[in-house]
Amino acid sequence: MIEWRWHLVWELAPRFVDAAGKTLLAAGGGYSIAVVLGLVLVLAQRTRFHPLTFAVREFVELIRSTPLLLQVFFVFYVGPQFGLVLSPWTAGLIAIGLHYGAYLSEVYRGGIESVPAGQWEAAKALNLSVVRTYRRIVIPQALPPAISGMGNYLVGIFKDTPMLSVIGVTELMHTATAVGAESYRYLEPYTMVGAIFLAISLPAAYLISRFEKWVRRTLGMVK
Amino acid sequence: MTEDMSRYPLHLEGDDVPMVRFRNVTKRYGPLVVLNQLDLDVSTGEMVTIIGPSGSGKTTVLRMLMTLETIDSGVIYVDGEPLTHMERNGQLLPASSKHIRRIRSKIGMCFQHFNLFPHMTALGNCMEGLVQVLGLSRREAEERSMELLDMVGLAEKRDEHPSRLSGGQQQRVAIARALAMRPKVMLFDEVTSALDPEVISEVTNVIRRLVGAHDLTMLMVTHQMGFAKEISDRVCFFFNGAVEEQGTPTKLFENPERERTQQFLNAVLDAN
Numbered sequence: 131m132i133e134w135r136w137h138l139v140w141e142l143a144p145r146f147v148d149a150a151g152k153t154l155l156a157a158g159g160g161y162s163i164a165v166v167l168g169l170v171l172v173l174a175q176r177t178r179f180h181p182l183t184f185a186v187r188e189f190v191e192l193i194r195s196t197p198l199l200l201q202v203f204f205v206f207y208v209g210p211q212f213g214l215v216l217s218p219w220t221a222g223l224i225a226i227g228l229h230y231g232a233y234l235s236e237v238y239r240g241g242i243e244s245v246p247a248g249q250w251e252a253a254k255a256l257n258l259s260v261v262r263t264y265r266r267i268v269i270p271q272a273l274p275p276a277i278s279g280m281g282n283y284l285v286g287i288f289k290d291t292p293m294l295s296v297i298g299v300t301e302l303m304h305t306a307t308a309v310g311a312e313s314y315r316y317l318e319p320y321t322m323v324g325a326i327f328l329a330i331s332l333p334a335a336y337l338i339s340r341f342e343k344w345v346r347r348t349l350g351m352v353k
Numbered sequence: 354m355t356e357d358m359s360r361y362p363l364h365l366e367g368d369d370v371p372m373v374r375f376r377n378v379t380k381r382y383g384p385l386v387v388l389n390q391l392d393l394d395v396s397t398g399e400m401v402t403i404i405g406p407s408g409s410g411k412t413t414v415l416r417m418l419m420t421l422e423t424i425d426s427g428v429i430y431v432d433g434e435p436l437t438h439m440e441r442n443g444q445l446l447p448a449s450s451k452h453i454r455r456i457r458s459k460i461g462m463c464f465q466h467f468n469l470f471p472h473m474t475a476l477g478n479c480m481e482g483l484v485q486v487l488g489l490s491r492r493e494a495e496e497r498s499m500e501l502l503d504m505v506g507l508a509e510k511r512d513e514h515p516s517r518l519s520g521g522q523q524q525r526v527a528i529a530r531a532l533a534m535r536p537k538v539m540l541f542d543e544v545t546s547a548l549d550p551e552v553i554s555e556v557t558n559v560i561r562r563l564v565g566a567h568d569l570t571m572l573m574v575t576h577q578m579g580f581a582k583e584i585s586d587r588v589c590f591f592f593n594g595a596v597e598e599q600g601t602p603t604k605l606f607e608n609p610e611r612e613r614t615q616q617f618l619n620a621v622l623d624a625n
Contacts, residue, residue, distance in 0.1 A: 251421050252468035252527075256482035256534060257458050266485060270472045349472035350514030 138318045142309060146319075149305035150326050156222060156301055157288040163227025164287065165280075168234030172242065173264075175235070193232035199293050201225045206297045222294035230287050234280065241276030242268060274346045281338030285331050302326060356426045358438070358445040365433040372397040372538055372570040373418065378427035380413055380594075387413050389594040390427065395538075400564050400571045402581040402602075405591030406617060411574045414591075415540040418572070419462045420453055431456050432537060458486075461536035465543040467523040469515040475502060475526045476511040479533045487534065501529035505559050521552030528559055539563070541573040545580075553577070560584065578621055582606050590614045 174186045206221040245268050253263040292303035306319035361376060371394040380388040388410045395401050403411040416422045418429060428445065429436045438445040439452040469478050479498035483489040502508045505525035515523050524544055531539060541560065545553045557580050563569055564584050575581050581588055582602040589599040598611045609615045
């Protein structure tokens with residue numbers, strides 16, 4: 131019978147708090163990139179410039195059809211061969227930002243396509259410019275249906291941050307593995323990682339659904 | 354498209370320039386010809402109603418005028434200027450989006466399904482174009498919007514979102530929103546078709562008042578023959594993408610000359 135050592139938990143707590151902070155930073159930073167990049171990708175896909183829409187569509191497909199781990203390795207290890215030398219942190223953020231940006235662009239696309247054609251027509255009849263139509267009419271309406279998808283990927287990106295441990299980002303997983311190597315104790319560190327992920331993911335999912343309702347209410351889009 | 358544009362004037366001039374002129378306008382969806390070389394003039398201040406069976410192209414006429422659809426050949430003029438084309442070195446070329454926006458500002462439209470912006474209040478819907486397009490200050494925009502909401506009898510609903518308004522109320526807000534932009538031409542596309550019978554008169558009463566009080570050119574597509582007969586200066590019966598017959602409401606409804614017009618009116622009146 132393996133015994134659970136509480137004293138190890140308390141001893142490791144400060145390192146794990148620090149690592150959890152770095153995990154959140156990686157998730158938050160990667161997500162920020164993804165949120166903006168996804169918007170750029172979806173808007174590029176909706177222009178009438180066909181070479182651009184084609185290139186963007188293929189890029190999104192490429193990203194969505196290959197593993198995140200491969201993309202992380204590509205940015206970090208292949209990048210330098212093209213003169214792009216990046217720290218693990220920068221490479222990691224770029225990789226997950228690209229990856230989730232591609233997914234988020236699809237979420238946005240779904241949201242934008244859920245806005246009825248009549249809304250575009252009404253905007254045109256009022257002579258709103260295309261930019262104002264997006265900003266004032268389409269995006270506010272595309273947002274509520276996109277929030278649950280965006281939230282899922284926020285939790286997803288958080289859970290995918292351990293991928294960055296393979297290139298040396300000292301997030302939770304990296305820390306737990308290091309502790310295991312030092313102390314030959316694996317039960318406590320990996321359990322702590324699981325507990326921390328759970329403690330953040332569950333409330334996040336709940337807060338996202340609350341947020342979605344709040345946005346709908348604020349926009350007056352509930353009966 | 355290799356249409357010879359030189360047969361169309363660059364501008365309409367003279368004493369009797371119509372507010373809207375369709376010349377030789379054709380619209381196709383693939384092999385289907387929706388409008389076939391349509392010629393149609395609407396004078397300033399005139400109320401013209403378009404009736405006809407479904408698929409006859411009547412809604413397409415309004416949608417082309419609002420530039421929601423492109424045309425395949427011909428020219429549409431609004432207020433003497435080409436809408437679908439623009440003059441460049443003495444020739445008519447397809448209009449740039451800037452040109453279209455300038456001419457489009459003379460046209461307003463109300464839709465069958467209202468198309469109010471659900472995330473804005475009644476007042477917000479009316480103010481949107483005034484602030485974002487015409488560049489009015491929020492105060493001016495609010496003042497003008499309130500005048501129009503008052504005119505359609507919904508001043509007290511200013512802060513309600515569309516989801517809390519009835520269909521008739523939503524359509525009246527939509528009319529106020531379109532009128533706030535002060536268009537010269539108003540298009541009404543089956544504006545009562547999605548309404549419950551008991552609220553139709555809320556909307557028709559508003560349109561009735563416009564006919565009396567404004568120097569507004571109006572084009573209306575409707576299935577309500579009684580209303581069309583009562584308020585139109587002219588009624589056009591569309592069939593297969595062309596004007597089959599047109600005339601004063603009395604003439605068209607009481608003495609239709611063409612057999613297809615008679616058949617259509619009999620079928621519609623039977624249904625009622």
